[in-house]
Amino acid sequence: MDERQQSLWSFMWQQHDKLLDQTLAHIGLTFTSLLLSVIIGIPLGIWIARKRQWSSWVLGIAGVLQTIPSIALLGFMIPLLGIGAKPAIVALMLYAFLPIIRNTFTGIIQVNSSVVDAAKGMGMSPSQILFKVELPLALPVILAGIRTATVINVGVATLAAYIAAGGLGEFIFGGIALNNSNMILAGAIPAALLAIVFDFALSKVQNIQFKKRRSGIVAIPLILILFSSFYLLPSALGSSMLAGFTPEFMGRSDGYLGLKDKYGLKIRTVVISDAVMYKAAFEKQLDVISGYSTDGRLKAFNLVVLKDDKTIFPPYYAAPVVRHEVLMKYPEVAATLNRLSGLINDSIMTELNYRVDYLKQTPEVVATNFLASKNLLQPSRNGNKATIRMGSKIFGEQYILLHMYSLLLKGYTDFNVETKTGLGGTKICFDALLNNQIDLYPEYTGTGLLVILNPKKEEVDKIIGSKEQVYDFVKNEFKKRYQLDWLQPIGFNNAYALMMRKTQAEEKHITTISDLARVIDEGK
């Protein structure tokens, strides 16, 4: 860890307002969804205990819901419910269903049948049997289900940050994206503590004796409602336009902070995942987003890039970063990889990304076709001179580049290639490279400068306007500090960019970020 980074505690102290907000939002998300899940799940569980023939259906569907990956489920919600708290709560509610329905069902059917028989025989009505006999006796099992659901929800609620619903995920994912361990921990530790505390508290409730348990039935919904009320959506103050920024963009000086500083942009913002951001803009849930200028979805969703007329976004020229040791041993690696240099400009890269992200062609196919069109496709030599291990971050562009490198190395050299795609963000790729788990991965000059090297502000300001100076700076510093080499840039600049729907931008005559700032000011 860098010495200039503060300690965890000072970070948490400095950010305590945000931390408190996020924690309350997190608790609110968890318990609002839990409350809904209890309100719907318990009656459903009772119902299938009465109509057994439906039980396998209902439990089956609840089970399937739980196996849908969280991000995908959140993504499905956007066209239906937009972004923000609503879809997050619904998704969390669906996740909590299975343990609650299943445990209510099991709890009720395992009540001793002679007890129910006696209750009936003494003349209790069906509702008296339910509330005085079956539910109290099923309560420990039902509570165990609620407990499981609570712990699941505390965990999954971190993902709510992906769709602008807030919560501790904002710190966690912001920290991962920004390579800031303190930020990650500031989100992860409270989240873990919440899980432990709630689990412990519910285990206590579960062990309360028979007597008190009857009042416990009333107490549980009350506690849930209390916690749910923590969740008051940050009220919609500010501009009429809404911007959705990734956690990374929110925390960067060449991101949201720079927009405020240099452009005086005063737009209402929410934190959202890159995975759903473009779609949310297209669905008019968001007006402005922080995208990447070569993203294929730019084309797919009919968005335009606003011109960065005051140059706050540094250049992000892509080039492979390779361990120096490897280049010394196998100089032909550099020569082979450099064949791609200068061949791909912004619009070509956007087109290639569009094919992968939107037309759903595989990165292999796109890479192969492109190399063929440039006469660079050679049959594989099936060599085994040595194995070159390549990594990539977890998005399409990097996959495409990786496959191109793989094809080039196999076609022009005798190396064997191993690819590790999907190493998450910058931090994970870079650490893998430093720790000799991979030999190279494609990186962007701006990221190398601001995320990894992170020099003093004056130094950044000096070079940020020039793509050559930034490239030279990172090349030299990486060599000096980490024994890593930057090969020649591929050609395109995948810089940060603000984007809007083309129709809205035209209607409001916005072409630059300054235009946007002005329109928002006037709108007030």
Next chain:
Amino acid sequence: MIELKNVSKFYKTVKAVNDVSFNVEEGQTVILLGTSGCGKTTTLRMVNRLVEPTEGTIFVNGKNIQAQQEQELRRGIGYVLQHTGLFPHYTIAENIAIVPRLMQWNEQKITERTRELLEKLQLDPDKYFHLYPDQLSGGQQQRIGLARALAANPPVLLMDEPFGALDPVTRAGIRKEFMNLDELKRKTILMVTHDVQEAFEMADIICLMDKGNLVQMGKPTELLFNPANDFVKNFFSDQRFLLGLQSITLNDVWHNLKEAPANEKAYAVDPASNLLEVLEMLSSNNSSITNYVAQNGKGSKSVTLPVILSAFSAYKTMEGHG
């Protein structure tokens, strides 16, 4: 008090109960007896509408049960189950008070009644009031089950193998205790058992069932000495002799006994004792007593082993042809 008229219950292919009719008079104890699966429980549960009959009508207290609200009907009929069915999350007192609470008695009356019942069942109210069922022995739980059924003073009681879950020794003890309970003596009781011994001890009338049919109904001695068919005869064959001795009292065979002069030194035998008890007494080998005499309003008779046995066989022959 309870009247079944041509009652049947069919489950898909199974004729659980087939065209059964009988009456239980007020204050009588009628016992449904038969092998496992012959339809005893089904018959019993139709009386409080836990099972609805496929055919036939049932009257309780002169009223067709179909015409009554089922929860009302059940609150007026005590129900004792084999596995007690006590509520594990209720205290003993709360368990006993279930029906009175459903009937909205006032709390003071409920407490008084609960304590009264606990006392009658030889359970110290102060000690047991606030315990939970799992803190009691099986026999004690069964007593609470009975107390719960009696709590609201129903005139009719349904009991499904009430001693079925107990070991033989506890079983006999609790049975005696129940039979000596004043409250039970006044009730109209329909009870299920497959224990012949128990049926003979407790029943005024036995209904012997087989495969859903009511095969024979009558006093224990009638079934024993005057069986309607081979099934009835074979049903008791194992224990015929013992049951016979048990179901006949000295009074029943009075005219077959020999007159005995009143004797100061003779041991007095209760003429209401059954013959099994008399034989046990005679064989108890108490050498200091040589002379046993029974006395009732009609005179005094001498009680010896050969006299009892010959009187018994004479009675059997007479019943069998009568």
